[in-house]
Amino acid sequence: MKNSVKEIEKLKKEKDAIILAHNYQRKEVQEIADFLGDSLELAKKAATLSSKIIVFAGVSFMAETAKILNPDKKVLLPEKEAYCEMAEMVDIGKLKELKKKYPDAAVVSYINTTAETKTLTDIVCTSANAVKIVESLPQKRIIFIPDKNLGTYVKKRSSKEIILYEGFCYVHHKLIMKKDIEKIRKEYPDAHLMVHPETPEEIQEMADSILSTGQMLKEASKIPEKTIIVGTEIGMVDRLKRDIPDKEFIPLTMRARCRGMKEITLESILNSLKYERYEIFLDKETMEKARVPIERMLKVK
Numbered sequence: 055m056k057n058s059v060k061e062i063e064k065l066k067k068e069k070d071a072i073i074l075a076h077n078y079q080r081k082e083v084q085e086i087a088d089f090l091g092d093s094l095e096l097a098k099k100a101a102t103l104s105s106k107i108i109v110f111a112g113v114s115f116m117a118e119t120a121k122i123l124n125p126d127k128k129v130l131l132p133e134k135e136a137y138c139e140m141a142e143m144v145d146i147g148k149l150k151e152l153k154k155k156y157p158d159a160a161v162v163s164y165i166n167t168t169a170e171t172k173t174l175t176d177i178v179c180t181s182a183n184a185v186k187i188v189e190s191l192p193q194k195r196i197i198f199i200p201d202k203n204l205g206t207y208v209k210k211r212s213s214k215e216i217i218l219y220e221g222f223c224y225v226h227h228k229l230i231m232k233k234d235i236e237k238i239r240k241e242y243p244d245a246h247l248m249v250h251p252e253t254p255e256e257i258q259e260m261a262d263s264i265l266s267t268g269q270m271l272k273e274a275s276k277i278p279e280k281t282i283i284v285g286t287e288i289g290m291v292d293r294l295k296r297d298i299p300d301k302e303f304i305p306l307t308m309r310a311r312c313r314g315m316k317e318i319t320l321e322s323i324l325n326s327l328k329y330e331r332y333e334i335f336l337d338k339e340t341m342e343k344a345r346v347p348i349e350r351m352l353k354v355k
């Protein structure tokens with residue numbers, strides 16, 4: 055592992071490359087990243103980069119977003135199979151039908167969508183800014199794509215009429231269960247439980263706070279309880295432990311593991327840098343259309 059790290063560092067310098075990594079990446083991948091963050095932080099960072107090559111340790115929609123914001127740079131995704139299952143749930147035909155059915159509605163797409171979905175979107179959002187984005191729009195009716203749980207979270211906090219789509223993240227929707235909370239609450243009765251808004255409503259209602267991963271990092275040190283239970287993908291626990299060593303972080307369940315995120319390893323990053331693979335290619339028209347809703351989001355203060 056030590057040798058891989060050294061080689062990665064060497065190749066990064068030689069090729070003028072930068073590694074961006076999501077908070078759900080493996081611990082060792084987080085440790086070699088030049089920049090680590092949630093989807094919003096990574097999108098913002100991607101918009102400001104000057105290096106020739108961007109290696110994206112995350113899932114494909116994130117690498118696509120980096121490419122859309124940096125069309126002249128080489129963007130690499132180290133593993134072909136690193137994709138987000140929720141992003142793949144959008145049926146383009148169904149989305150077009152919804153747009154026809156509700157012509158007065160704005161389409162707000164979660165950043166966890168493919169470039170093609172973004173071309174049919176008015177504005178993108180992340181879990182950190184979803185309520186703010188929805189509230190910033192003049193339209194009263196919103197088609198919210200694709201996460202029904204984040205959509206429900208927004209619906210409860212917004213004055214708008216929200217039309218939900220039947221998408222979900224299998225990690226948060228299926229692998230984090232009510233029985234996990236009941237068990238862990240007995241084990242750690244004094245702990246604070248934070249969960250991600252991609253969890254179902256009944257899980258959110260059992261939690262002490264509902265936060266995006268970026269917000270978890272900002273808020274955890276302010277939480278008075280010493281022990282914090284983390285209800286999101288397990289990679290986040292490594293990030294929290296490293297950044298806030300004076301608190302104790304416990305994963306709500308070790309089942310909450312994202313297959314797509316965990317595809318990326320040190321070895322695949324090394325090979326990605328060595329052979330400059332797998333490059334993200336998007337046609338010009340798709341990039342131009344998909345850039346509009348991303349840039350709109352980045353402008354909302």
Ligand code: SF4
Pocket residue numbers: 078113137138139140141166223224225226287312313314315
């Ligand atoms: S944790 Fe869920 S939403 Fe995030 S990349 Fe994995 S499947 Fe997609």
